[in-house]
Every structure is written in C-alpha cells, then in structure tokens.
Amino acid sequence: MKITMKLVAEKAGVSLSTVSRVLNTPENVDEEKVKVVRKWIKELNYQPNLAAQSLKKSNSFLIGVSIPNLTNPYFIEILDHLEKIATKNGFNIILHNSQGSPEIEFENINNFIRRNVDGVIVVANSAENIRYLKNRNIPHITLTNQFPETNSISTNHRYGGELVAKHFIEQGRVNLAYIGPENDEKYIGFQSELYEKGFGVDENMCIFTPNTPLSNFEIKNYIKKFLGTLSKYPDGFFTTNDTVAYELIKELEARDINIPKDTMVASFDNTILSQILKITSVNQPIQEIVEKGFEILLNQISEERFYHFGNFEILPSLVIRRSTIK
Amino acid sequence: MKITMKLVAEKAGVSLSTVSRVLNTPENVDEEKVKVVRKWIKELNYQPNLAAQSLKKSNSFLIGVSIPNLTNPYFIEILDHLEKIATKNGFNIILHNSQGSPEIEFENINNFIRRNVDGVIVVANSAENIRYLKNRNIPHITLTNQFPETNSISTNHRYGGELVAKHFIEQGRVNLAYIGPENDEKYIGFQSELYEKGFGVDENMCIFTPNTPLSNFEIKNYIKKFLGTLSKYPDGFFTTNDTVAYELIKELEARDINIPKDTMVASFDNTILSQILKITSVNQPIQEIVEKGFEILLNQISEERFYHFGNFEILPSLVIRRSTIK
DNA sequence: ATGAAAGCGCTAACAA
DNA sequence: TTGTTAGCGCTTTCAT
Numbered sequence: 311m312k313i314t315m316k317l318v319a320e321k322a323g324v325s326l327s328t329v330s331r332v333l334n335t336p337e338n339v340d341e342e343k344v345k346v347v348r349k350w351i352k353e354l355n356y357q358p359n360l361a362a363q364s365l366k367k368s369n370s371f372l373i374g375v376s377i378p379n380l381t382n383p384y385f386i387e388i389l390d391h392l393e394k395i396a397t398k399n400g401f402n403i404i405l406h407n408s409q410g411s412p413e414i415e416f417e418n419i420n421n422f423i424r425r426n427v428d429g430v431i432v433v434a435n436s437a438e439n440i441r442y443l444k445n446r447n448i449p450h451i452t453l454t455n456q457f458p459e460t461n462s463i464s465t466n467h468r469y470g471g472e473l474v475a476k477h478f479i480e481q482g483r484v485n486l487a488y489i490g491p492e493n494d495e496k497y498i499g500f501q502s503e504l505y506e507k508g509f510g511v512d513e514n515m516c517i518f519t520p521n522t523p524l525s526n527f528e529i530k531n532y533i534k535k536f537l538g539t540l541s542k543y544p545d546g547f548f549t550t551n552d553t554v555a556y557e558l559i560k561e562l563e564a565r566d567i568n569i570p571k572d573t574m575v576a577s578f579d580n581t582i583l584s585q586i587l588k589i590t591s592v593n594q595p596i597q598e599i600v601e602k603g604f605e606i607l608l609n610q611i612s613e614e615r616f617y618h619f620g621n622f623e624i625l626p627s628l629v630i631r632r633s634t635i636k
Numbered sequence: 637m638k639i640t641m642k643l644v645a646e647k648a649g650v651s652l653s654t655v656s657r658v659l660n661t662p663e664n665v666d667e668e669k670v671k672v673v674r675k676w677i678k679e680l681n682y683q684p685n686l687a688a689q690s691l692k693k694s695n696s697f698l699i700g701v702s703i704p705n706l707t708n709p710y711f712i713e714i715l716d717h718l719e720k721i722a723t724k725n726g727f728n729i730i731l732h733n734s735q736g737s738p739e740i741e742f743e744n745i746n747n748f749i750r751r752n753v754d755g756v757i758v759v760a761n762s763a764e765n766i767r768y769l770k771n772r773n774i775p776h777i778t779l780t781n782q783f784p785e786t787n788s789i790s791t792n793h794r795y796g797g798e799l800v801a802k803h804f805i806e807q808g809r810v811n812l813a814y815i816g817p818e819n820d821e822k823y824i825g826f827q828s829e830l831y832e833k834g835f836g837v838d839e840n841m842c843i844f845t846p847n848t849p850l851s852n853f854e855i856k857n858y859i860k861k862f863l864g865t866l867s868k869y870p871d872g873f874f875t876t877n878d879t880v881a882y883e884l885i886k887e888l889e890a891r892d893i894n895i896p897k898d899t900m901v902a903s904f905d906n907t908i909l910s911q912i913l914k915i916t917s918v919n920q921p922i923q924e925i926v927e928k929g930f931e932i933l934l935n936q937i938s939e940e941r942f943y944h945f946g947n948f949e950i951l952p953s954l955v956i957r958r959s960t961i962k
Numbered sequence: 963a964t965g966a967a968a969g970c971g972c973t974a975a976c977a978a
Numbered sequence: 979t980t981g982t983t984a985g986c987g988c989t990t991t992c993a994t
Contacts, residue, residue: 312694314971325981330973340979357750361690362971365986368638370687380716383709390706393733402747405731407719421728424683556912586882586912640987651965656989666963688987691970 313354321350333358364426369614373401373607374422374430378410378523382553383581384594385433388453391600392431399608401428410523412436419443429607435522449610449617451603454594461610461619463603465626467578470592471499473628474548474576477590479507481636483545483574487515489533489558490550496578496592500548515544529557537561546574546634552583552591559587559633574634588632598624639680647676659684690752695940699727699933700748700756704736704849708879709907710922711759714779717926718757725934727754736849738762745769755933761848775936775943777929780920787936787945789929791952793904796918797825799954800874800902803916805833807962809871809900813841815859815884816876822904822918826874841870855883863887872900872960878909878917885913885959900960914958924950 319329324343331339332347339347350356364370373396377385389405396403404425408415412435419439422430429449434440440457443450452462474496478486486504488497488511501511517536524532533554549555555577562569569575577584580593602622610617645655650669657665658673665673676682690696699722703711715731722729730751734741738761745765748756755775760766766783769776778788800822804812812830814823814837827837843862850858859880875881881903888895895901903910906919928948936943 312971316971326971327973327981327983328979331980334973338979343979355746357746359691359752359971360750361687361696361752362986363973364687365685365691365971365988366973368986380712380719386706386712389731390733393706393731397732402751403731405715405719405729406723407716420681420683424686425728426685426687583912586909638987642987652987653965653967653989654963657964660989664963669963685987688970689989691972691987692989694970 313356315356315358318347318350318354318356321354322347368426369428369611370426371401372404372425372427374404374406374418374425374427375432376406376408376415376418376422376430377433378408378435379525380407381526382523382551382579383583384551384579384596387581387596388433388600391597392604395600395604399604408432408435410435412439415439416442423448428611431603431607444616447616449607449613449615451607453599453603456621459618461606461617462621463599463606463624464621465592465594465599465624467495467626468499468502470578470594470626470628471496471501471548472503473592473626474590475500475503475507477576477628477630477634478546478548478574479504479509481546481574481634484509485515485545486511486548487517487544487546488548488550489517489536489554490519490548491521492516492518493521494550496550497548512544515540519550526553526557529554530561533558533561537565543567543573546576549575549577552577552579552581552587552589555589555591556583556587559589569633570635574636576628576634580629584629584631590631590634591629592626593629594626595624639682641682641684644673644676644680644682647680648673694752695754695937696752697727698730698748698751698753700730700732700744700751700753701758702732702734702741702744702748702756703759704734704761705851706733707852708849708877708905709909710877710905710920713907713922714759714926717923718930721926721930725930734758734761736761738765741765742768749774754937757929757933770942773942775933775939775941777933779925779929782947785944787932787943788947789925789932789950790947791918791920791925791950793821793952794825794828796904796920796952796954797822797827797874798829799918799952800916801826801829801833803902803954803956803960804872804874804900805830805835807872807900807960810835811841811871812837812874813843813870813872814874814876815843815862815880816845816874817847818842818844819847820876822876823874838870841866845876852879852883855880856887859884859887863891869893869899872902875901875903878903878905878907878913878915881915881917882909882913885915895959896961900962902954902960906955910955910957916957916960917955918952919955920952921950 315329319326332344336344406418415435433454434452437457440460456462576590578592580591584591606619641655645652658670662670732744741761758778759780760778763783766786782788902916904918906917910917932945
C-alpha cells in the first residue's frame with residue numbers, strides 16, 4: 311500500500327493542501343495542525359513522491375552525469391566528489407557511462423532529457439553533443455575538456471605539458487616520446503616548451519592515439535606494437551594519462567627496461583595509480599574543479615536556462631616521483 | 637519551450653492519445669498516422685517525460701544503488717557492471733554513497749523511496765535498513781554481505797579464508813596475522829582451517845577493525861599503531877581487502893620489511909590494486925554476482941514486490957601472486 | 963481506429 | 979488559516 315499525501319491528510323483529518331503546506335510553508339498553518347500532521351508523517355514514514363513534485367514544479371532535482379568510463383580512477387574521483395556535493399545540495403545523480411562513444415553519449419543526454427534533469431555534467435566525447443545541450447537550453451557544464459561557446463572547467467593542459475617538458479630537461483633527458491592524442495593541448499605545451507629550449511620531439515617516437523578514450527586492452531595493443539618497432543628507446547615517455555602509463559610500464563618491465571635508469575615515465579592526472587606506481591604525474595585539483603563546476607551549474611539551474619560562462623581554467627602542478635628521478 | 641506530447645499531437649494534427657498509441661501500441665494505429673506522428677517526433681526530437689510516465693504507471697525504471705564508498709575499486713567494478721546491465725534493461729541508476737554509515741544509508745533509502753525507484757541494490761552497512769526495505773515491500777538485493785531473511789548475492793567468504801590459510805600453510809608460513817573485522821566469515825574460515833591442520837592464530841597478532849568500512853586514513857593509523865607494538869613480525873598477513881593490504885604494504889616497506897621474504901601478504905577482492913601491487917588475493921567473480929543479482933531484482937520488480945529468494949552464494953578462487961611466493 | 967476524459971501525487975492560485 | 983480546484987505530461991478506459 312502506497313503512502314501518499316492523501317493518506318496522511320485522511321489520518322490527520324485535514325485537507326491535502328494543509329499537508330502540503332506543513333511540508334512547504336508551515337508558518338502559514340495552525341500550530342496544532344502542524345503537530346498532528348507531522349506526527350502522522352513520522353508515524354507512516356511518509357516520503358513525498360518526487361516524480362509528482364517534478365511534474366508539477368518542472369524541476370527534478372536530478373543531475374545527469376555522463377563519463378567516458380569507470381576504469382580511469384580520475385573519473386571515479388570526480389564522480390565521488392560530485393555525488394557528495396550534489397547530495398549536499400539536495401540533488402541526485404543519474405549516472406551514465408558513455409564508453410567514449412559520441413553515439414552512446416547522445417543517448418545518455420536524451421535519457422537525461424526524458425528524466426527532466428535540472429542540469430547535466432559531462433566529461434564529453436563530442437562537441438556535437440555539447441551543442442545539442444546548448445540548443446535545448448539545458449544547464450550544463452563539461453569537465454576536463456574545453457569546448458567552444460560552452461562552459462567548461464578544466465586544468466590548463468598545455469601548462470601541464472610544459473611542466474613535464476621542463477622537468478625532463480632538468481633531468482637531462484631530451485630525447486623524448488609522447489603517447490596520446492596528437493591534437494591534445496598537453497602535447498602542444500610539451501612540444502613547444504622543448505622547441506623553445508632548443509630541443510624537439512621526434513614524431514616517430516610518438517604514438518598518436520584516437521581522440522576517444524581507449525580501453526586498457528586497446529592501449530596495451532598500441533604500446534606493444536609500437537615498442538616492437540623501436541630500435542632504441544627514448545630517454546623518457548610522456549603519457550596522456552595514468553592508465554596509459556600503467557600499461558606502458560608493464561610492457562617496459564616485460565622487456566627488462568629499467569625505470570628510471572633506462573627510460574623515464576611521466577604522466578597526467580595524478581590518480582591513485584601514479585601514487586601506487588610512483589609515477590611522476592601532473593596533478594589536476596579535482597575537488598576544486600568539481601566545486602567550481604557545480605557552482606556554475608547551480609547558477610544556470612536557478613535561472614532555468616543555459617548560460618555561457620566560458621572556460622574556467624585551473625593551473626595544474628607536477629608531482630615528482632621515482633619514475634623520473636635519476 | 638518544452639517539447640511535450642501535446643505539441644507533437646498538434647503538429648501532427650491528431651489527438652494526444654494517438655501519439656501515445658504510436659509510442660506504445662503502434663499496431664492499433666492507422667499506418668499513415670503512425671508515419672506522420674513519427675516524422676514529428678523525430679523532427680522535434682521529442683523525448684517522453686519519464687516523471688509523468690512514472691506517476692501514471694507507478695513504476696519509474698529507476699534503481700537505487702547505495703555503496704559504502706567510491707575509493708574501494710571493488711565497489712567501482714560492481715558499479716560499472718551495474719550501470720551497463722541496468723541501461724541494457726532500460727533502467728537508470730541513482731547513485732548514493734553511504735560512507736559506511738547506517739544513518740546515511742537510511743537517508744539514501746528514503747531518498748530512493750521518494751524517487752519511487754523500482755528496486756534497490758545495496759552494499760549494506762546495516763541489517764536494520766534491510767529490514768526497512770523488506771517491510772516497505774520494496775524489491776531489493778544486497779551484494780557482498782549476507783543478511784538474514786533477505787536476498788543477497790555473495791561469495792563464500794569463509795571458503796575464501798580457508799583458501800588463504802591453505803596457501804600459507806603450503807608456503808610453510810603458519811605464524812599468521814589477520815587485519816579486518818573480527819566477526820567476518822573470511823576470518824572464521826581462515827582460523828578454522830588453521831586449527832584443523834593443527835595450527836592457530838595468535839590474536840595478539842591481529843588487528844580487529846570496526847565493522848564499518850574505514851577510510852584509507854583510518855586504516856593507515858590502525859596499521860601504524862599496530863606495527864609499532866610488534867617485537868617481531870608474523871610470517872604472513874591476511875587482510876580483509878586490497879585497500880588494507882595496500883596501506884599495510886606501504887607501512888611494511890617504510891620499515892624495510894621485505895615481501896615476501898620477511899613476511900607475506902594475502903588479501904581479498906582481487907581488484908586492480910592487487911593486480912598492480914602483485915598481491916595474492918581472493919577473487920570474487922563480480923560480473924557473475926552482478927548478473928545474478930540483477931536477475932533476482934528484476935524478478936521481484938516484475939512481481940512488484942519484495943520476494944524472498946535467500947542467499948545466492950558463489951565460490952571464490954585464490955589468485956596467487958608475488959606477495960606470497962617464497 | 964480514434965478522441966474525450968479521468969487520474970497518477972503533488973503544488974499553488976483562488977475562494978471562503 | 980483552510981479547503982477546493984486546476985493542471986503538470988502522460989496512459990488507459992470508455993465511447994464512438
């Protein structure tokens with residue numbers, strides 16, 4: 311048997327609206343009645359039906375979260391912070407995995423729309439999908455990556471790449487390789503810092519991966535194939551994230567390459583993976599990113615529309631560990 | 637501007653109910669009209685409002701998921717499988733972190749009720765909360781742990797403990813310690829296997845932790861304090877999960893204790909942590925657990941009530957790695 | 963095959 | 979201060 315407001319009203323001997331008022335504006339209700347109603351609410355452990363509320367008020371206190379995968383610890387940390395801050399603010403999270411696919415991401419977003427979510431947070435795979443959210447006037451932010459004409463919170467990846475290049479140069483390593491998407495800002499920063507100091511990146515020493523997040527299995531295959539083609543190893547590797555670094559290190563160790571003696575490894579994200587494996591990694595202050603992002607989202611939600619704030623950028627730092635200390 | 641069924645009906649020049657029929661029982665609608673309506677649905681990218689559907693049909697296609705934390709990779713793997721299987725079956729997941737607290741868990745469950753979820757999946761902290769779900773007649777299952785008179789999917793922890801004890805004995809290590817909750821089945825199995833073979837567990841060599849999931853910080857403190865009190869180290873440690881093993885190993889390494897030479901470490905869950913750190917660990921077949929659990933939940937959901945299936949048990953296996961090989 | 967109308971549980975405008 | 983009522987977007991029964 312369903313415990314509805316109607317039931318509470320009957321038990322308490324008042325009308326529906328009185329119960330509703332006790333819940334929303336108790337100051338407008340006779341004290342005695344407030345007491346009786348509250349007693350019955352407690353007695354029955356009445357929980358208001360949020361679907362009905364949502365229908366009536368056309369906000370749902372739901373936030374759709376779409377992330378590319380749940381194997382990258384970086385996304386998990388984001389999710390963890392998101393859940394906490396959302397709950398604190400009275401929102402619930404609907405979680406979707408996009409598996410790095412723009413099509414699945416589009417389906418996720420449509421599902422969020424069906425659920426009448428108040429806002430969307432997306433670690434996005436596709437600019438198209440972001441435009442869709444914008445055209446539908448749905449409050450949203452993207453995390454981690456930047457997209458034109460929308461709201462994103464991200465660390466300055468280019469600066470992160472520069473930090474890594476500087477550190478490698480300081481360690482006397484200038485014959486360097488990169489593994490990750492070619493058009494990534496972190497690679498551009500890495501490259502330009504090297505050129506500026508009179509060095510360069512040999513692109514034959516790089517693996518340029520597709521722009522979509524890869525499964526661990528795909529990563530491993532790329533690396534295996536690549537290492538097989540090398541006649542000599544670079545002085546150091548810069549990888550696009552910790553998961554890639556993890557797979558790389560496994561492959562290097564399998565080939566009896568010593569880290570950091572024979573070659574060094576630096577990566578991006580500073581997740582628990584790099585902490586465990588003692589990998590030098592670029593730290594993105596996750597809590598700060600999530601808090602700022604949520605604030606911008608709430609601003610849009612309270613105006614009930616998408617609002618263009620632009621990109622909010624946070625400077626990363628480099629955490630130096632065993633993998634790059636000579 | 638909201639894109640509702642009414643708008644589609646107007647554009648297509650038919651009534652509301654016809655649009656609804658096109659969506660639900662198109663075989664009962666004139667072919668031509670189906671075409672026109674579908675054209676407009678596509679044109680407007682109409683997405684039905686699930687809150688309204690939910691209100692009307694009193695099912696929500698929502699599943700509430702409450703897990704104790706997002707730092708234990710074991711729970712993440714569960715979550716990952718859950719999201720995929722739920723989406724595949726047309727359900728969405730509302731995610732809550734209970735932070736190991738029965739009170740927060742109770743709040744989470746009440747929130748699920750407010751959301752009118754069709755079912756609840758909980759990696760539970762409290763038998764009381766499970767009873768609450770049962771009394772409310774809400775379809776639910778618990779994962780990982782068993783509770784009386786409800787539905788749980790779990791691996792046989794006792795058997796897992798036995799496997800670890802057997803393995804230690806085979807390695808010639810019988811002076812053993814345990815870190816985890818005292819009343820845990822895996823400890824009971826560990827202990828009884830040792831006794832059976834004529835050995836024992838020195839309880840002074842154990843850390844009995846509270847029954848609630850601990851933060852990494854708390855774990856570290858327990859271990860630090862404990863190791864400080866030891867005059868000599870046990871032959872081997874059995875830890876309640878990989879996270880504890882990780883903290884233990886860090887502390888042992890800081891004290892220059894060699895693993896596996898000076899002491900061995902075996903743990904539980906076989907998450908990515910134990911894979912990375914090469915820790916022997918008891919594997920719980922997560923995919924199997926999640927699939928079986930979801931099946932039992934769907935059974936209840938289709939009957940629209942809680943149904944007592946009992947505990948469904950899966951036998952774990954031991955994955956042997958460097959941390960216990962002499 | 964189609965439309966009108968009632969109702970899911972709630973809120974809010976209106977009337978009393 | 980309180981109750982009555984309309985309506986949020988949808989499904990479904992009942993007429994037609």
